[in-house]
Amino acid sequence: MKKYESFPVSPVEKKRRRKRERQAALITSPYLLWMIIFTLIPMIFVVYYAFTDATGAFTINNVKGLLGLEKETQNVIQSGTFIRLDFVKIFWRSMWYGAVATVVCLLIAYPVAYFVSQMRENRQQIIITLVMLPMWMNFILRTYALMKMLEDTGIINTAFTKLGLPVIHMINTPFAVILGMVYNFLPYMVLPIYSVMSKMDYSLIEAAQDLGCNRMRVFTKVILPLSMGGVVSGITMVFVPSVSTFYISQKLGGGTNEMIGDVIERTFLTETNYNVGAAISLVLMILIFICMAVMNRFSEDESQGGSIIV
Amino acid sequence: MKKLAVLLLVALVIPLIVSCNSDRPVVYVCNWGEYISDGLDDSMDVNREFEERTGIKVVYDNFTSNEDLYAKLKAGGTQYDIIIPSDYMVERLIAEGLVQKINFDNIPNYVNILDEYKNLPFDPNNEYSVPYNVGMVGLIYNTKEVEGVPDSWEILWDQKYSGKILNFKNPRDAFAIAQFALGLNINSTDTKDWDAAAIKLVEQKPLLQMFVMDEVFNKMETGEAILAPYYAGDYFTMAENNPDLAFVYPKEGTNRFVDSICIPANAKNKENAEKYINFLLESDVALANAEYIYYASPNKTVVENPDYLLYQDEITYPSQEVMANTQSFTHLPNELIEYMNRLWSDILMK
Known part of the structure; x- marks a missing residue:
């Protein structure tokens, strides 16, 4: 690019370039408009509602209340049975479940992506189609079906009983919730890692082997760094929806594994309290943003040209 | 050429708008x-x-x-x-x-x-x-799993059935169950009454399988859950798919509602x-x-x-006797609704 710039630019070239710029602006404008209407403006609303009360006056109590910094001044049971530290607990639970689901997805997806990328072209296509297949079915249906499988009287336990095995209680446990997340979001981990690996320059691996690397070192020194971009975007694509998910925990977690997405849904739809709902959403967004920023910092040196989405 | 394209676009879009x-x-x-x-x-x-x-x-x-x-x-x-x-x-x-x-x-x-x-x-x-339908809340139970006829809401707090009990996933109905069990007015304007009901619901939570609305059909029909408060009309639908289910109006009274157009x-x-x-x-x-x-x-x-x-x-x-023992919801002051919703949120997050 630099070399190119150093040449004097002819007027014709200048004109051509300006035209290209105009075309680029024209082509990207629908997306820009989309982002403004459906991302930027709603974000402004979220921030606005988070920092106002029902009358529209400025307040920081919504956010403070969530972080457990402020004891409720009114509307609290006198005996102190309830203090809204519960929010903090649920934020933690969401982040924790999301992190575990992401790690499990990564552990499953990485080897899959690697071995698939080593296969013959047409076989790769079949496997990748199979990975994507569950996504053709509606997310809510899939989760509901999983619920029917995991129940004490569900498909798995019925089969166990028939075989004379004891019933394993799975539904309404953290295990079920995390399983639900892994099941629903696994393709989002496999696909980015696979797409990076399938484009990997194989001659680099051969070079490492020629220069005397054993298999372990080939992996740690060549394959892993080269696939880092895919891993990072995979983690993002699994972690973010896992942390903010709301349906999975309701169907698979029973009443005791509520996640922050459920709280947001309830705050908006049952309580019709947009201010607190927006405050929770805002805190969640900031937490996710921090997680992603930390992760990007870690992987910055290793990922080269990998697409990182925050 | 460009003008033509614009014209075409307009011609395409206008009927879309007009058809509304x-x-x-x-x-x-x-x-x-x-x-x-x-x-x-x-x-x-x-x-x-x-x-x-x-x-x-x-x-x-x-x-x-x-x-x-x-x-x-x-x-x-x-x-x-x-x-x-x-x-x-x-x-x-x-x-x-x-x-x-x-x-x-x-x-x-x-x-x-x-x-x-x-x-x-x-x-x-x-x-x-204009009234459309009239409904009542009662107790649906699985006759194979539950001993005798549960004539009290208290059975929803029975340790014996831990993990097999459901409750409503909307605050007003869930609170009403606790309020009936405690003998409270379901339209009480005293926050202490609501606190008491909330504590009662917190006590129930460890025994509860799930808070449900429409999932109740599935859970009760398959026997995954064996006790649930729900609307009488929906009991018939469940019983069609699971003949072991029975229905009772508990003695403490229950909620009767009129859905109106x-x-x-x-x-x-x-x-x-x-x-x-x-x-x-x-x-x-x-x-x-x-x-x-x-x-x-x-x-x-x-x-x-x-x-x-x-x-x-x-x-x-049901008989006059049962009907006399019912209460209907009235609209609570907005501050009290807010108070109830907070308690509800606390119960769910507990």
């Missing part, structure tokens, strides 16, 4: 899920029948709870002509000016409504609402809405709905019809 305002009369209806006879199993398809009889097109939508409907109306942007909230929500909608007066001159079939369902406390002068204040097609209401009160339509939904009908011509599937059915139309 087509001349065909229409009525926008928002009802509970599974709350109208829809033509399955040889039943009457009520909405299609209305279209055939009047030529007015029905655009049909669902809501899942009174609070959900309220949120929809309050947020604006919706355009319904017919909604069917429950008693206490009707009261709230009237108080907040979200529904409008109905012109009863356009509803001659109103004479079909039983006198006991006229001038109800939530709409004392009968200006805003209203016209939102911002309705665009009021006259069509009134035609729709009048149509729902026709004896054949009301009968079809009553036999499909299994809720009690406030319609004289249905209740007095000996061919009616649930004619004098004990669960749907």
Whole structure:
């Protein structure tokens, strides 16, 4: 690019370039408009509602209340049975479940992506189609079906009983919730890692082997760094929806594994309290943003040209 | 060339915009899920029948709870002509000016409504609402798993059935169960009463399998859960799929509700809405709905019809003794609703 710039630019070239710029602006404008209407403006609303009360006056109590910094001044049971530290607990639970689901997805997806990328072209296509297949079915249906499988009287336990095995209680446990997340979001981990690996320059691996690397070192020194971009975007694509998910925990977690997405849904739809709902959403967004920023910092040196989405 | 493209685009878009305002009369209806006879199993398809009889097109939508409907109306942007909230929500909608007066001159079939369902406390002068269905909450239990007949709400706090108990996933109904168990007024305006009910619900939580609304069908039918408070009408649907289920009205009393048809204040097609209401009160339509939904009908011509599937059915139309022991929700002051919602949130997050 630099070399190119150093040449004097002819007027014709200048004109051509300006035209290209105009075309680029024209082509990207629908997306820009989309982002403004459906991302930027709603974000402004979220921030606005988070920092106002029902009358529209400025307040920081919504956010403070969530972080457990402020004891409720009114509307609290006198005996102190309830203090809204519960929010903090649920934020933690969401982040924790999301992190575990992401790690499990990564552990499953990485080897899959690697071995698939080593296969013959047409076989790769079949496997990748199979990975994507569950996504053709509606997310809510899939989760509901999983619920029917995991129940004490569900498909798995019925089969166990028939075989004379004891019933394993799975539904309404953290295990079920995390399983639900892994099941629903696994393709989002496999696909980015696979797409990076399938484009990997194989001659680099051969070079490492020629220069005397054993298999372990080939992996740690060549394959892993080269696939880092895919891993990072995979983690993002699994972690973010896992942390903010709301349906999975309701169907698979029973009443005791509520996640922050459920709280947001309830705050908006049952309580019709947009201010607190927006405050929770805002805190969640900031937490996710921090997680992603930390992760990007870690992987910055290793990922080269990998697409990182925050 | 460019001009032509623009012209083409405009030609394509204009009909899209115009078609929204087509001349065909229409009525926008928002009802509970599974709350109208829809033509399955040889039943009457009520909405299609209305279209055939009047030529007015029905655009049909669902809501899942009174609070959900309220949120929809309050947020604006919706355009319904017919909604069917429950008693206490009707009261709230009237108080907040979200529904409008109905012109009863356009509803001659109103004479079909039983006198006991006229001038109800939530709409004392009968200006805003027409009763659609009457329901009661009772205890559904699995006779194979539960010993004897559970005649008290307290069984929902019985350690013995831990992990097999369900409760409502909407605050008003869930609190009512605790309030009945504690012998409290379900419309109490004393926050201490609500605190007591909340503590009762927190006690129940470790024993609870899940808070449910529509999932209750699945959980009870498969035997995954064995005890659930739910609406009497829905018990019939569950019992069809699981004959082990039984239903009882606990001795502490229970909640009785009247779901009523209203016209939102911002309705665009009021006259069509009134035609729709009048149509729902026709004896054949009301009968079809009553036999499909299994809720009690406030319609004289249905209740007095000996061919009616649930004619004098004990669960749907219980004895005076049971009826005397019921309470209905009234609209609570907004601060108290907020207070209840907070307690509810705390219970769920606990």
